[in-house]
Amino acid sequence: MIMPEPYKQTVLILGGARSGKSSLAQQMARESGLPVVYLATGVITDVEMKERVQKHRESRPQSWVTKETPYGGFGQMNENWSGKAVLLDCITFLVNNLLLREDKEEVVYQQLLKELGFLFEKHQQEGFYFLIVSNETGMGIVPEYPLARTFRDLQGRINQWLASRANHVYMVLAGIPVRIKGEE
Secondary structure: OOOOHHHHOEEEEEEOOOOOHHHHHHHHHHHHOOOEEEEEOOOOOOHHHHHHHHHHHHHOOOOOEEEEOOOOOHHHOOOOOOOOEEEEEOHHHHHHHHHHHHOOHHHHHHHHHHHHHHHHHHHHHHOOEEEEEEEOOOOOOOOOOHHHHHHHHHHHHHHHHHHHHOOEEEEEEOOEEEEEEOOO
């Protein structure tokens, strides 16, 4: 399938908690008309998280293929995504999951670069519409605890890395998307 030009793009969607970033990404995937592969990074750790994950699942069309990827593992995915929309939701859980497992910022950063680098290379080779959701965590107060500060700093570094590679970047504020990189 020859991809229409708009769908050869990489789109990074940033925002705070409950800003509407996932809704925007899902809307963009739906409106593309392409088959969707949804890369889910959340881990169910308690009842409240179970409810959040269930709500997210119910918000997606049943035709979307969901891959559970809480620790990445993207290099083991051998299927070809040409002509599809691939929605990675969200980077923040991926950073969190890897940091809690490893607890060393630089080790996790290098692992994230490897995982995400693989996806960007796959995107270049196969030509799919790549939508990435991530939280903007650096606009609040300085966290009190070392692990929280490490997480915030690591998240910021990864967001910068992603934004430098994405064709389009949006910031979602109160449900309103604001384009901060890329043309219409």
